[in-house]
Amino acid sequence: MITFEGVTKQYPDGTVAVDDLHLTVPTGNTTVLVGSSGSGKTTALRMINRMVEPTGGRITIDGQDVRGQDPPVLRRSIGYVIQQAGLFPHRTVADNIATVPRLLGWSKSRARTRAHELLELVGLEPEHARRYPHQLSGGQQQRVGVARALAADPPVLLMDEPFSAVDPVVRAGLQDELLRLQAELHKTIVFVTHDIDEAVKLGDSIAVLRPGGRLAQVATPERLLAEPADDFVESFVGYDRGVRRLSFFPARHLRLRTDVIVTADQTAGEAGALARRLGEPWLLVVDAGRRPLGWVSADALDAAEGRRRLDSLELVGYGHVFTVSTDSLRAALDAAVLSPAGRAVGVADDGTVRGAVAQTELGAAIWSVGGDDEPPARDRAAAAGGAHE
Ligand SMILES: Nc1ncnc2c1ncn2[C@@H]1O[C@H](COP(=O)(O)OP(=O)(O)OP(=O)(O)O)[C@@H](O)[C@H]1O
Known part of the structure; x- marks a missing residue:
């Protein structure tokens, strides 16, 4: 000392x-x-x-x-x-x-x-x-x-x-x-x-x-x-x-949505029905290995012919992802802010999609962090990592 x-x-x-x-x-x-x-x-x-x-x-x-x-x-x-x-x-x-x-x-x-x-x-x-x-x-x-x-x-x-x-x-x-x-x-x-x-x-x-x-x-x-x-x-x-x-608060506590994930081999009709049922403006399209391909909007699904596969539609880029186990709320927020869909894609260490979180949902998580709380644990890797590129 x-x-x-x-x-x-x-x-x-x-x-x-x-x-x-x-x-x-x-x-x-x-x-x-x-x-x-x-x-x-x-x-x-x-x-x-x-x-x-x-x-x-x-x-x-x-x-x-x-x-x-x-x-x-x-x-x-x-x-x-x-x-x-x-x-x-x-x-x-x-x-x-x-x-x-x-x-x-x-x-x-x-x-x-x-x-x-x-x-x-x-x-x-x-x-x-x-x-x-x-x-x-x-x-x-x-x-x-x-x-x-x-x-x-x-x-x-x-x-x-x-x-x-x-x-x-x-x-x-x-x-x-x-x-x-x-x-x-x-x-x-x-x-x-x-x-x-x-x-x-x-x-x-x-x-x-x-x-x-x-x-x-x-x-x-x-x-x-x-x-x-x-x-x-x-x-x-x-x-x-x-x-x-927010760098000090790990992203792993975020509640990620999986119901908005659709696979590339699904049809526009199926996905459009899902989007309507959920009332969601965006769905995340993943490939057979559950890697992210991009976002498809409910409007695009409505406009597309019902039998077309999702991988034949033009998808909106998902920007950069955050790694759920190691990244921070700051990285998740950054990913959501930079995403044209206003949603961040959280992935596992192997790059497969764990789920998505919208800016509004992140807002609630950030709100619960509050001004005075101590972070749950000092998470140096998350704090040091910033946004995951
Ligand atoms: N040998 C010296 N004789 C007289 N004044 C000095 C001497 N060394 C430093 N100072 C003065 O002491 C003050 C503090 O200097 P110091 O170098 O410790 O600051 P610092 O915070 O490290 O600055 P910087 O970030 O610019 O390196 C400054 O006003 C500087 O001009």
């Missing part, structure tokens, strides 16, 4: 970068520091490994005041990842990763073995080991940066905007990798970002700093989106926080 106990940093020019910060970072959790530019995030982070010294208060790691520890020794027990990886340009990837193990006196061969293990852990190929940083993409360099920080298996990892220099797709991939690694390694991570979506995706808790280095709120992502403490936090998390909060 890391604690900030009334920590203040005033730089010599008088700037107060961090002001009386009280914060607990639980062991094995990811705590994300967010805030506008200049709100003291980097300063707070760097005080943990004594790259910056506080001018007031104290920081402890597992009860030990960091000031009682020799900075170089302290830093070897704390992994540090920064923007653009900060790799040594004239050292190979393997040598970059082996930096701390070598400083700790590991033999060359042990450090090299460890470097190869870590390359695999962060999803890079063994042949990357001999390359130099400039021979890697930005995303690959960030992976090496993470591998280097993890090399000596430090219990604590400090990450200062580690993914902000890469494009959004690579960034999302790196975030997923970090979630995967953290599920395995359970490091105590302090992660700095400007990006509230990144914070919501990665954080077990989020600390929002306001200008002047004061803590505005610390809460779980769900709580922060549900109940911002004040106008500053509310504007920081964004006014679409209600929709984003």
